[in-house]
Amino acid sequence: MMRKVILLLLLLCFTAHTRGKLHSPPAKPGLTSCRSPEKETFTCWWKPGSDGGLPTTHALYYRKESSETVYECPDYHTAGENSCFFNKNDTSIWVNYNITVVATNALGRAFSDPVEIDVVYIVKPNPPEKVTVTVMEDKGWPFLRVSWEPPHKADTRSGWITLIYELRVKLEEEIDWEMHLAGQQKMFNIFSLRSGGKYLVEVRCKPDHGFWSEWSSTSYIKVPDYFHREKSTWILITVFSTFTFLILMWLLHMNRHNLKHCILPPVPGPKIKGFDKQLLKNGKSNQIFSALVVPDFPPATSSNYEDFQVEYLEVYVRREQELVLEESKDLHNSCLKSESSTSDCDSGRGSCDSHTLLMAKCREAKEGERQTDRECSPMRTEAQRRLKDWEEEALNYAHAGIVSLEMSSGRVKTWPSVFSPLPRYSSSPLDQQSSLQMAKQLSLSTSSYLTQPGHSTKEALGQSYWDLCLSSKQPHLLNPPTPVCRELQAHSDVNISSIGHKRAPAGPRSPALHTTEYVEVQRVDNKDTLLLQPVVQGCGRMGGCFQMPHGEVYSKVKGVDSDNVLLLQREGMGEDRCPCVEQETNEVTGSCHKSCTVSTTQKPSGCIYTAVPVRDEMATMANGYVDTATMCTLHTC
Amino acid sequence: MPGNIRSVSFAWMVLVYLLFCSRRASVGAAPICANAQAGCHVLSLANLFDRVIQHSARTHSISNDLHSEFEQYFLPSKNHIGRVSRNCHTSSILTPNGKDNAQRMAREELTEVILKLLVAWRDPLWHFHQNMAHHHDFNNFSSNKALEMSDMVHELRKGVEKVAEKMQVLGIISNTVSSLASPEASLPSDSAEWRLMKDYNLLSCFRRDSNKVQNYLKILKCRIVPEHGC
Numbered sequence: 001m002m003r004k005v006i007l008l009l010l011l012l013c014f015t016a017h018t019r020g021k022l023h024s025p026p027a028k029p030g031l032t033s034c035r036s037p038e039k040e041t042f043t044c045w046w047k048p049g050s051d052g053g054l055p056t057t058h059a060l061y062y063r064k065e066s067s068e069t070v071y072e073c074p075d076y077h078t079a080g081e082n083s084c085f086f087n088k089n090d091t092s093i094w095v096n097y098n099i100t101v102v103a104t105n106a107l108g109r110a111f112s113d114p115v116e117i118d119v120v121y122i123v124k125p126n127p128p129e130k131v132t133v134t135v136m137e138d139k140g141w142p143f144l145r146v147s148w149e150p151p152h153k154a155d156t157r158s159g160w161i162t163l164i165y166e167l168r169v170k171l172e173e174e175i176d177w178e179m180h181l182a183g184q185q186k187m188f189n190i191f192s193l194r195s196g197g198k199y200l201v202e203v204r205c206k207p208d209h210g211f212w213s214e215w216s217s218t219s220y221i222k223v224p225d226y227f228h229r230e231k232s233t234w235i236l237i238t239v240f241s242t243f244t245f246l247i248l249m250w251l252l253h254m255n256r257h258n259l260k261h262c263i264l265p266p267v268p269g270p271k272i273k274g275f276d277k278q279l280l281k282n283g284k285s286n287q288i289f290s291a292l293v294v295p296d297f298p299p300a301t302s303s304n305y306e307d308f309q310v311e312y313l314e315v316y317v318r319r320e321q322e323l324v325l326e327e328s329k330d331l332h333n334s335c336l337k338s339e340s341s342t343s344d345c346d347s348g349r350g351s352c353d354s355h356t357l358l359m360a361k362c363r364e365a366k367e368g369e370r371q372t373d374r375e376c377s378p379m380r381t382e383a384q385r386r387l388k389d390w391e392e393e394a395l396n397y398a399h400a401g402i403v404s405l406e407m408s409s410g411r412v413k414t415w416p417s418v419f420s421p422l423p424r425y426s427s428s429p430l431d432q433q434s435s436l437q438m439a440k441q442l443s444l445s446t447s448s449y450l451t452q453p454g455h456s457t458k459e460a461l462g463q464s465y466w467d468l469c470l471s472s473k474q475p476h477l478l479n480p481p482t483p484v485c486r487e488l489q490a491h492s493d494v495n496i497s498s499i500g501h502k503r504a505p506a507g508p509r510s511p512a513l514h515t516t517e518y519v520e521v522q523r524v525d526n527k528d529t530l531l532l533q534p535v536v537q538g539c540g541r542m543g544g545c546f547q548m549p550h551g552e553v554y555s556k557v558k559g560v561d562s563d564n565v566l567l568l569q570r571e572g573m574g575e576d577r578c579p580c581v582e583q584e585t586n587e588v589t590g591s592c593h594k595s596c597t598v599s600t601t602q603k604p605s606g607c608i609y610t611a612v613p614v615r616d617e618m619a620t621m622a623n624g625y626v627d628t629a630t631m632c633t634l635h636t637c
Numbered sequence: 638m639p640g641n642i643r644s645v646s647f648a649w650m651v652l653v654y655l656l657f658c659s660r661r662a663s664v665g666a667a668p669i670c671a672n673a674q675a676g677c678h679v680l681s682l683a684n685l686f687d688r689v690i691q692h693s694a695r696t697h698s699i700s701n702d703l704h705s706e707f708e709q710y711f712l713p714s715k716n717h718i719g720r721v722s723r724n725c726h727t728s729s730i731l732t733p734n735g736k737d738n739a740q741r742m743a744r745e746e747l748t749e750v751i752l753k754l755l756v757a758w759r760d761p762l763w764h765f766h767q768n769m770a771h772h773h774d775f776n777n778f779s780s781n782k783a784l785e786m787s788d789m790v791h792e793l794r795k796g797v798e799k800v801a802e803k804m805q806v807l808g809i810i811s812n813t814v815s816s817l818a819s820p821e822a823s824l825p826s827d828s829a830e831w832r833l834m835k836d837y838n839l840l841s842c843f844r845r846d847s848n849k850v851q852n853y854l855k856i857l858k859c860r861i862v863p864e865h866g867c
Contacts, residue, residue, distance in 0.1 A: 066724070093735055155736065157859065160852070
């Protein structure tokens, strides 16, 4: 067994060893190409296959068209290895040659595939010769002139062969060539040269129907510099553009004022009398508002207090459903500024819009402007309108001395108060004002109902409502973020020019949009503080609410007697309110109260509001309203 | 009424007269300037040669296109080259197969050879075109080319005849060129052969013959008027 295996292995090794040494007939050779350089001779090259281990010879046989005679290659050596050269005598043009190569060795022969050629179609000439490149000049601009000659073997002179030429050019540092077809001419011009560049030029040729020759040897040429020509042009352009630029600048300079007005229109300055612009630009908020306050305004010393009695009532409505009444534009400004939502609508306005103006003058104007500006002055105009109505009706009411005084002037004015965010502001003017001016601190704010169309109907009743926003003299009651101005609703009778209701800023104001809040005067304490009880509708947060007797919502102040007692008169209003009164100092038990205290400035003569037995009367005069004007007139401070 | 008839007839006569005059003028405007008459623009021989050579170049180019197209679409295999027998019907015309032979040939002979070739190809090409038009294998472009080829050969023949005429007039060649005789008479025995040729064969033969014509014309030109482009 082992023996057989060994024998087998030996046999295999032997066969493998002798495989390399086996002789075989040669492989089939192949004709690679035949070429004729001038259409008079041609050469064929072949590639031999494997020789099979034995010396192999190759032979080329050819047959001409329409002849069966087989000829062998006449020349194997002229053209090199594995080639056959046909000279002139053996070359016939327009005759098909059938060429075969045969490889022969001791064991056999191999025939290549026959190839049929016509010499006319295998012409590949030699490259052009004597390529010369020169630089010539045409009106100052240089160009290259390339000239060459056809290959010396190609007979173009007799017309036997026609060659067309092609040349290529490139700069030394470039990669891509620029090709130019020159046709049958032997000369070519190249323009658009780069000054100072070094160019490479090559030429090749091709017969009518044949192959392109190889590229001729490269010719180098250097173009001289003609930089000054280009430079002068650039200098001219630069100078021209500089001149143009200078002229434009000069024109702009001459018209700079016009341009300035055009591009940056001047900002209109504030049109406020007594307004200190500088302070506004420089100062902080405290200073700003102090700047807004003109020290000697309103003139306090020499004026008759009676003149400062409620002269006119200016009511204007803000967007945020608050109505700010101000006595002066300063206050108005401050008030507006404290409310972020409102804008300064006073700039650019006519004199009618100024707060300092008497309402009487502008009443007619306001009528017309009623609908125009809803932002700042709608409520104001309405209030003014209402005040007008009040004035008219006030005349019908005879209140001793009180109304006449105020109404005679035909003006109604409530002194606005300072808003809560400005405690400082609140303190200073208060010191200077008379007791009547306590009403100044009552800022009236109308609720949104003023914007409601239904409000006009109320107006027709001769009554109008507006909310008073009172701020207390006591700073601690002021809550800067939320305005202390509670919505107070004041029902005014016709003869009451302004009614102020106070309500302690006990909590955040409930945004009763369409409801009006009523305040009843609770009492006046020793500090000349008018304690009002706001009657709040929907007193959810509060304790027990007591239902007001329906129909008895408002009471009006009948008068103040000599003892400085407020005489309040109950009056049915038909409003369905659930009064919920809350009181700070809880003297009323079992009821929720809210009281808003307004402190009055201490006047020398003092507008003293003595403590009226308001309590008792309050019980009957819930939702009563107090005519501050009346009160103010009483003190004759 | 008679006035109207007279005017109308007069206008009519004027029209007719004008027509006749224009016809006569057109006929008279194209005189054959064979004898270098006065007022006739004479083309130089070199110019004539250039035109004829351009014409022959165009003919050869078209035949080359047709041949390669034929080869590409109808005979895809390469083996046909060996099998196709080149039995061109013009093989009986003795044409020089080399430069020396061509240069050794006399001008008259060369001119005659050219003319013979051109004459021999007039009918076959015409019939070839007819065949192509009927065969829907060829597209219209090839059919147009065949027609153009046939027309161009016809024009080329006329042009070469003119050149020969000119040369004879100029005394460059003798008057032995007898190509103006009936074309069929010169090749009586070949009349049937071309009908046997197949289309591809015909195209191959014509391609070669058009090349010959072009080459011979160039040789003639560079021999007779060598100033331009030789």
